[in-house]
Amino acid sequence: MADKGRLKIQCYVNDTYIPVDGTKAVLKPSSGQEGESKEVNLVTNSSGETEIIELDAPPFSYSQEPSRPTPYSLYDLRIERPGFQDLLINGVQIFPQSLAIQQCNLIKSSNTRSSRADVINIAPNTLNGNYPAKIPEEVDKPLPPPTSGVVLPKPVVPEFITVHAGSPNNDSAPNYKVPYKDYIKNVASCEIYSTWPESTIRANIYAIISFTLNRIYTEWYRGKGKNYDITNSTAYDHAFNYGRNLYDSISVIVDDIFSSYIRRYGRKQPLLTQYCDGKNVQCPGWMTQWGSKYLGDQGKAPYEILTHFYGTDIELVTAEVVEGSPKSYPGYDLTVGSSGTEVQTIQEQLNRIAQNYPLIPKVAVDGVFGNSTKESVKVFQGVFNLPQTGIVDYATWYKISDVYVGVTRIAELRGSVKKTFIPPVSFDIMNNKNLPTLTYFDD
Template structure:
């Protein structure tokens, strides 16, 4: 790989990067952090220096990226993303360096960083190196498993219903690697991370939806069957492609993938008369072939042809595959009311949402505080619109499904210490 100089012919396109920084302890935004951006191959080549605002966010910056075609054509062997190094410093926090942040053309990379408060000034910075994308690098293929786990053995199934967990515990290595670290990861962030690591965010939206549904169903099967805990392990899933999915600490995800996960996060795949989410396995379809499983490049081709997400999934897994919705989402104060909240709405759900927004406004001063009166008026609409702007949602001023759950997620984060005891 050359040094990704913007004057060289292999980075003619532009991608975008937006960085959001919060405190690991309080989940509050970190104001006035400094981020230096350089080419990963040329660490002294500072290209940009950004600062976070009161919401802990930087402006969106354009960065050079390889041609779009590289991520759309399986026959092209060139690396389809550019790699940048982010050096983050903030007063009172441990510095962090992330090498290999991926920038794809035509999409926005979202880099969320949690900083640890500085306890020992002698501490060296935390350094993360992002390995190659699974469609570009070489990773072990998935070891085949039965897609439906036996349920007649005592203690095999612990959950009586499918619940979307708030956090999952990811073992960053193969199951038996006792040196690998366990990470507590928000479920939605885990799915966004895996999808960004395993497919390209430049692909058709319905291809992304099909792949996200497969990743979520596989993950919820691990949760529902307590697969690893029943083998004596203390984690939910691993980051090994041989056993589970590729999950990478501190990697960025992409706006196209993030929006789709926010839209679909309570869904999974099921077959008739089977209570557990289906363990939907897949492979890339270029380096590795896998009959009866979805292939990622194949799903891209079907998406190009206009197949819907369920049509893509049935093409590979059969016609008796269905999209189902989990009965509960854990870690939220109250579930989605089932209809949009907008001007003219009133009642308990509006009141609860207003109260949550006011707590969030205490941490994010860009969001105006409002009178919590249970009536959705112009001031509430303006506060919702600002919330959507800060958290990357369409700025409609209407609390739809995605906005409701994002308000819940941020409220829970800032209203309790985010340390998992």
């Protein structure tokens, strides 16, 4: 191996943002990889994450041109924690000069140590594997009578998306309900390389978002009586591999533009942005992934890349509604010197998140953005893979919102409810009968 990549592991309870500390992670090269006998042992901290480690990876040049050897190295990961089922993840993909993020959603077990393990097998990247080519579709689709009985005036960003892990004709394939942003990150990590130019990654993510929101807005599958929004068959939709690792270079861009999509001038629906690899398959009128890479190499902006393939009669639009967020982004960044109810909202949410993430400093809820609030934001950004600016921008606002909802979802009953406050503690002592608690009523 001629280069190095990096990996961070994050462990949560089920599909929440509740971190799992003290989790043992055992990592070793997959069968057939160099250094197969080497093992790395890691343990998660109070934020449920391991330290970032360096791992061997192939030369950077392998991911810059087609017809080169596999551009990533493969590692197998075993996750163990008393009180949870073991988790095996085979084939974690490590690119050179790139930070991989492996999120582990752990399932609670009634036994101290589970005898069975969940297994996730990560499939090859579509540019490096054998996948069916996209079947061409008409771009403009009629809007069917909505299943909800309400016509959506404009596209909205859903909180969750249900993915069918098979073709539309395979009714036995499982469905996965996943957070929308995690889905977009997963697809991009399956479809392109994390080492490509930022403008190329952005252009491809715009296309992935637009295609996905078109499927949802037109109710393409639900209008046909299906119980899902999209499939993971590349013949019909995008690749999606439940539980696979993501990449920092992709994640930060999705967090920044997750609500922006492409549409034709004068049209309401997001453009059905079909694409192909441009190497094994040619697709006139569609974006080619390798073609977008070369345009990025030339310094083209994301919009220039998109208009090169889809024509100049397109615009980038931001959806006004983001479902699942308690409060919408105020329209401007919050930074030192800002004040008002928006700052107070962030302070309240950070303090609630800090109950589960004690590394995040708690702050006074005074509606004034001072240095202590900036420091709390910076620590939050570091934990959740955002640039550590200390500024609450669009991406940070909605990530704080996501995590706040994620750590409070278990107790989201409304009205006057008798509740018990339990101080932030390790899972090892959470059920200790001598643990001090406080009972209160929440109106």
